[in-house]
Amino acid sequence: MERFIELANGIIDPDLKEKTIRMIQNPLPTNPDWRHSGLEFRKSPASTNMHHCYSGGLIEHTISVVKISSAIADVLASVHNADINKDVVLAGALLHDIMKPMTYEERENGYDASDGAKILDHIILATVELYRRDFPISVVHIVAAHHGKGSTVRPLTLEALAVHLADTLDAELNNSIMEGAKRISNARLKELGCNTGQEALRKLFDNISPYKIVMTRQKDGRDAVRKLVKEALDVSGD
Numbered sequence: 001m002e003r004f005i006e007l008a009n010g011i012i013d014p015d016l017k018e019k020t021i022r023m024i025q026n027p028l029p030t031n032p033d034w035r036h037s038g039l040e041f042r043k044s045p046a047s048t049n050m051h052h053c054y055s056g057g058l059i060e061h062t063i064s065v066v067k068i069s070s071a072i073a074d075v076l077a078s079v080h081n082a083d084i085n086k087d088v089v090l091a092g093a094l095l096h097d098i099m100k101p102m103t104y105e106e107r108e109n110g111y112d113a114s115d116g117a118k119i120l121d122h123i124i125l126a127t128v129e130l131y132r133r134d135f136p137i138s139v140v141h142i143v144a145a146h147h148g149k150g151s152t153v154r155p156l157t158l159e160a161l162a163v164h165l166a167d168t169l170d171a172e173l174n175n176s177i178m179e180g181a182k183r184i185s186n187a188r189l190k191e192l193g194c195n196t197g198q199e200a201l202r203k204l205f206d207n208i209s210p211y212k213i214v215m216t217r218q219k220d221g222r223d224a225v226r227k228l229v230k231e232a233l234d235v236s237g238d
């Protein structure tokens, strides 16, 4: 989580910075009736079967949302002269999916929703927790509205719009990369005599980032991908 703390240190307002860092270090819901500890943040996927659905996917996604929303805020400020609060964007982006790990469980063949998630989803959990911890309402709104039309409230501030668009864009980017990595890997898995189903791919992406597979194919070719897959799955096929 050091990377998150480093990013949170970019928040200028001392009170918001302190609250954000405290939330990153201890995100567990403060309601004593909540009993689902979920996964560790650093190991958590960002979804069970869609974007970033592999170990470490949530960290990748959150860092990307921080960077993309910050770039959108810069465009709004420098090109359109918008008065946009970058502290609020940064805190909202860092915390937008902070409760996702509480809503997952690891199963033998992948990730699934925990019992807790069936009662309260990650947006409700984070929204009530940020409200309870006295975060500025502008930050609570970002978290509540970050799924856009899929949220109970739509993004109604530039800061919330920046985080919502960054969230959507990064999920789309990852879906495209995963599609490419699946195609590239399936061919090599077949050559190595391995299974090519969903479970085999999840195991592969838990060990190698799909971005690395796509970049290796583009830069170094098929044989380099084959070597990468072979090492990641520890198979001896030739």
Ligand SMILES: [Fe+2]
Pocket: 096, 097, 122, 146, 147
């Ligand atoms: Fe989300």
Ligand SMILES: [Fe+2]
Pocket: 061, 065, 096, 097, 167
């Ligand atoms: Fe997200």
